[in-house]
Structures are given as structure tokens and as C-alpha cells.
Amino acid sequence: TCSKGGRCVFDKEFRCACRSCRFQKCIQSGMNAKAIKWPTSSKRASTSSFSGLEIGTDLSDSPLISQRVHEPPRTIANFSEINYCGEISNLLAKESRILSIRKKLSLFTSRKMEEILEMPSLIGSTDPSLRLRERSDYLTQQYSVNPIKYWMISDLHLIIEYCKSFPVFNQLTQMDMMVLLSHMGGLQMILTQSYYSAKNGHGTNTFPDGTIAIKEIDNNSRCSSALRRTVDTPWVDQLFSQPVQLMVDLNLSDASYALLRAVALFSPVADELSPEGRRMISTERERLADLLTRTLFREHGSGAPMKLVEMQSMLQTMYRLDERRRAQFVYFSVVSKDSQLSALGRAVYLREKRNTITISK
Numbered sequence: 001t002c003s004k005g006g007r008c009v010f011d012k013e014f015r016c017a018c019r020s021c022r023f024q025k026c027i028q029s030g031m032n033a034k035a036i037k038w039p040t041s042s043k044r045a046s047t048s049s050f051s052g053l054e055i056g057t058d059l060s061d062s063p064l065i066s067q068r069v070h071e072p073p074r075t076i077a078n079f080s081e082i083n084y085c086g087e088i089s090n091l092l093a094k095e096s097r098i099l100s101i102r103k104k105l106s107l108f109t110s111r112k113m114e115e116i117l118e119m120p121s122l123i124g125s126t127d128p129s130l131r132l133r134e135r136s137d138y139l140t141q142q143y144s145v146n147p148i149k150y151w152m153i154s155d156l157h158l159i160i161e162y163c164k165s166f167p168v169f170n171q172l173t174q175m176d177m178m179v180l181l182s183h184m185g186g187l188q189m190i191l192t193q194s195y196y197s198a199k200n201g202h203g204t205n206t207f208p209d210g211t212i213a214i215k216e217i218d219n220n221s222r223c224s225s226a227l228r229r230t231v232d233t234p235w236v237d238q239l240f241s242q243p244v245q246l247m248v249d250l251n252l253s254d255a256s257y258a259l260l261r262a263v264a265l266f267s268p269v270a271d272e273l274s275p276e277g278r279r280m281i282s283t284e285r286e287r288l289a290d291l292l293t294r295t296l297f298r299e300h301g302s303g304a305p306m307k308l309v310e311m312q313s314m315l316q317t318m319y320r321l322d323e324r325r326r327a328q329f330v331y332f333s334v335v336s337k338d339s340q341l342s343a344l345g346r347a348v349y350l351r352e353k354r355n356t357i358t359i360s361k
Helices: 019-028 080-104 112-116 136-145 147-164 174-199 215-217 235-250 252-265 274-338 343-350
Strands: none
Touching: 019 274, 080 147, 080 174, 080 252, 080 274, 112 147, 112 174, 112 343, 147 174, 147 215, 147 343, 174 235, 174 252, 174 274, 174 343, 215 235, 235 274, 252 274, 274 343
């Protein structure tokens, strides 16, 4: 619904400000709400498209594709109910495990991405605390200095652990793993933080210990210049508050969120992937997207196509915010050398040179 009673004015700069009014304008212009624009197989991987959704492109600029979504895709029409329920249960179990680890353990680390990728998965461990070797006094010190950085590093670490829980991810070369993480790690962090902030009743990004990101940035002089707010950088408010509000408005079920997050992970804008890596990622994306579509039809019936459009719009907004954050980090790293990024942050946001070591399968 529109907070202004459907009276929003659109122009080039604010065409995505209100999803409700934008959708109504599209309907008035002749858009069929039940027709989803599906990418063709000939589209370049750089469009970062997955079945029904395209990350990193403007919805209004998407090419018209004739395929319609009035029922679950044929590829899973005969998918076993037992297998379907098993897939959903597996994803929900991952999210439950991730939430438990995020609340109970500190994943703040000084390790590099390559080191974490070669370690056993935390999500599948019976006692994750045994693998975390950082000294408690060191963690306490880092938290007291900058709790925002502390939680960002912890969440990036947890995102790597989440990726390692997918068999397809573990079959990639280390180079492809790092490419995928460098392109989608930031978006994954926004998705996770905004979903759980919204689910816990918060209107802005709030960490498990109650730290409110925007307030901490205002009060902590040690926060990175790349994130510190000034009159010229209102985008930081958007970065930490707009995704949460989008999640509140979208009101996803746990199953829909888990599937959307998984689909988004395997939708990189990355020409650097190897041909085999691109093929494996594309196959996994299509499989997960079909499961998401089936789930939405179960939950929303004929409203499923509209829900897909809303999901697409939300991901596009989050993607743009994450790319803006990346640009800020790059700028401060090059110009003022004040990005203050950790080893994980540099790998994700600065995309520092990656080696070509392949993890043994």
C-alpha cells in the first residue's frame, strides 16, 4: 500500500520510490500483472538473471518475453511432493542453524576468505564453537572499538558458511567460489540483516545484540569514512533502513525468504566465472527458482506472479544500494586510504586479486 494514498509523483530519479504506485501506473499503461518477463537462454550472464527475476536491472527496462506464469513451471510440475518438502525443510533447517549461530557465537575473524573456504562447514558442525579460535579478549576489544564493523565481518563470515552448505558451491573451483562471493556476498548480507531485523519488529538494520546501525554510525567516530553520514551522503540512511522496510512490506514467509536468498546467491553479475562454473551456477539457479515459483503459487495462488514482481523490485533496490556501498569503499580505499576494511571486506567489496587454487573435492 502507498503511505501517501496513491498520490506519488514519478520522475527519472524517483521512479522506484513507491512500489505500489509504480505498479498501478504500469497497470494503467497496459501491463499484464500475470505475465512475468522471463530471460532468454541467449542473454549474457552479466545480466545476472534468474527465472522470473533479474538482479541489477531496472524492471521497466526488462525485455518482453512471451512466457507467462499462470501455474508452477513444467520443470517441476511432476516433482515429487516428498522431494519438494525435503528441499524446503533442508533450506529452513539451514536458516534456523544460521540464526542460532548468529545469536550465540561470535564469527568476527581476521582470516582471509581463502582460509575460511578450506575449513569444514560451521553449519554442519555439532559444536561450531570448537572451530572458532579467536581470543575472547581480542573479540571484546574489537567490539568495543567498532560494533558495526564487528557485526559486518561476523555476518560476512556466516555468509561464507552458508554458501559452503550447498553441494554445488563446494564443487566449484576456489576461484569461482571467490568470484561468486565477491559479487553476491554484499547482497546476501543486506538480505539477511534486513529480513531478521524486520522479523524482530525493527524498522532499521538492528543486530542481534540490539545495536542499531544508523545510531552507532552517528555516535561512533571510529566508523569508516565510507559509511559515516554527512549531509551529502543520505544514501547511508537508505542502506540500513530501506531494505528493512521493503522486507516489512513484502512480508515473506520463512520458506519464501529461504528460497529467494538461495536463488539470489546463484545469480551473479560475473563474467570472470569459468564456463563450467557458470553452467553449474545457472543450473542450480533454475532449479531453486522453480522451487520458489511453486512455493509462491502454494502461498498466494493467482497472486504469485505479482509476488515475483515485488521480489524482483526489492532485489533490484538492494543490489543498487550494495553497489553504491562498494563504490564508496573503492573510493575511500583509493583516494583517502580510509576504507578500514577487513580481509573479508576487501575480498568482497574491493575484489582484491584472487588466486587460482582449486579446492580438492
